[in-house]
Amino acid sequence: MTVHCFYLFNRDGVCLFYAEWNRSRKVKNFDEHCKLMFGMLFELKNFCTKLSPKxxxxxxxxxxxxxxxxxxxxxxxxxxxxxxxxxxxxxxxVARVLRRLYGEVYLDYVVKNPLYEPGSQITSKAFSKKLDAVVRNLPCF
Amino acid sequence: MSKVNLQRLGETVFQSSDRVSAELLALTYGSTVKQLLVDYEEPDEVNKQLDQMGYNIGIRLIEDVIANSKIYTISSFVDSAEIVAKVAFKMYLGVVANTVDWNSDKTEFSLQFDDNPLTEFTELPDRYSDLWYANILCGIIRGAYEMVQMKVECKYTKCVLRGDDTNEIRIVLREMLLERPPLDDE
Known part of the structure; x- marks a missing residue:
C-alpha cells in the first residue's frame, strides 16, 4: 500500500492544503480539480446522510x-x-491517521499559530514538514 | 453522551493536558482588563472589546476542544450545551458549569458556575459597576458555537463581582447555519 496525496478543505470549500507523494498522473487545472473534489465530497456526505436509516x-x-x-x-x-x-x-x-493529522498536526501548527489567518491557505513550512513526516512514517506508506 | 460520561471525559482531558497556575491566569487576565479600561475608559466599550477578543479566541479554541475531547459529532444544541458546561469549562477553567433554565423550545439556556478563576483576587470598584469583568467568556462561547454552525447570542446575566450569588451566562440559539453547497457551482 502506498499514499498518493492529501487534501484539506475548510467548510467554504477552500483547499487549505494539498500534498502529494506517489502520484504519477499530474493534475492539470488544480482549482477546477479542487472544486470538483469538494462538490463530490459535499454530495457524498449528503447522500450518505439521506440514505441512512438513522x-x-x-x-x-x-x-x-x-x-x-x-x-x-x-x-x-x-x-x-x-x-x-x-x-x-x-x-x-486510515481514518485514525486523519484524526491524528487533525489533532496533532493541524491543531498544533495551524490553529495554535497566531499568525495564521483563519480560512487562508496554509503556507507554514512547519506544518508541511510535520505532515510529511507523519505520512512517511505510516507503516503503510 | 450522558452528563456523567461527559463529566468524566472533561476530567480525563483536564488531567492529561498541560496547565498553568490559576494565579498566572487570573493576574494576566486582570492586567489585560485593566489596560483595556485605561485605553477605552467606558466600561461598555471594554465589555465589547472583551467580547471581540473572546470571539477571536473561540473560533480557534473550538478545534482544540474537539481534537482533545475527540467529540467528532455534535448532534444537537442540547448536547452542545452539556459539552460546553462539562467538558470545555473543565478543560480551560478547571470548573464545571451547570446548564439551567432551559426554555420550552430548547433554544435558550443559562450556564451557571460558582467559581470563576478569572475573577479571583478581583473587586469591582463602584465606577466600574457596568463592567462585565469576565465578558471574554461570552465571546469565546459565541466564537466556538459559530464554528460548529450555530449562531448564538451570549450575555452575562450574573456575576459574583457584582454581588450575585453565582455566575451566569445566558446563551440563546439564533440560527442553525446549514452547510452550504459550493457557491460558484455551475
Whole structure:
C-alpha cells in the first residue's frame, strides 16, 4: 500500500492544503480539480446522510475503486481531511491517521499559530514538514 | 453522551493536558482588563472589546476542544450545551458549569458556575459597576458555537463581582447555519 496525496478543505470549500507523494498522473487545472473534489465530497456526505436509516449524520469513512481509495474525515467545524491511498489498505485504520493529522498536526501548527489567518491557505513550512513526516512514517506508506 | 460520561471525559482531558497556575491566569487576565479600561475608559466599550477578543479566541479554541475531547459529532444544541458546561469549562477553567433554565423550545439556556478563576483576587470598584469583568467568556462561547454552525447570542446575566450569588451566562440559539453547497457551482 502506498499514499498518493492529501487534501484539506475548510467548510467554504477552500483547499487549505494539498500534498502529494506517489502520484504519477499530474493534475492539470488544480482549482477546477479542487472544486470538483469538494462538490463530490459535499454530495457524498449528503447522500450518505439521506440514505441512512438513522437520524444521526453519518459521513462516509472511505470509498474505493480498483486503483485508489479515498479516506474521509470531517470535523464539526466543517474541516474535511482527505487521504488518497492504494486500495490495498486492508484493515489498517486510515481514518485514525486523519484524526491524528487533525489533532496533532493541524491543531498544533495551524490553529495554535497566531499568525495564521483563519480560512487562508496554509503556507507554514512547519506544518508541511510535520505532515510529511507523519505520512512517511505510516507503516503503510 | 450522558452528563456523567461527559463529566468524566472533561476530567480525563483536564488531567492529561498541560496547565498553568490559576494565579498566572487570573493576574494576566486582570492586567489585560485593566489596560483595556485605561485605553477605552467606558466600561461598555471594554465589555465589547472583551467580547471581540473572546470571539477571536473561540473560533480557534473550538478545534482544540474537539481534537482533545475527540467529540467528532455534535448532534444537537442540547448536547452542545452539556459539552460546553462539562467538558470545555473543565478543560480551560478547571470548573464545571451547570446548564439551567432551559426554555420550552430548547433554544435558550443559562450556564451557571460558582467559581470563576478569572475573577479571583478581583473587586469591582463602584465606577466600574457596568463592567462585565469576565465578558471574554461570552465571546469565546459565541466564537466556538459559530464554528460548529450555530449562531448564538451570549450575555452575562450574573456575576459574583457584582454581588450575585453565582455566575451566569445566558446563551440563546439564533440560527442553525446549514452547510452550504459550493457557491460558484455551475
Amino acid at each position: 437520524d444521526a449524520a453519518n459521513p462516509p469513512k472511505y470509498y474505493m475503486t480498483p486503483y485508489y481509495a479515498l479516506h474521509y474525515f470531517d470535523t464539526p467545524t466543517g474541516l474535511r481531511f482527505i487521504l488518497l491511498t492504494t486500495p490495498d489498505f486492508g484493515n489498517s485504520d
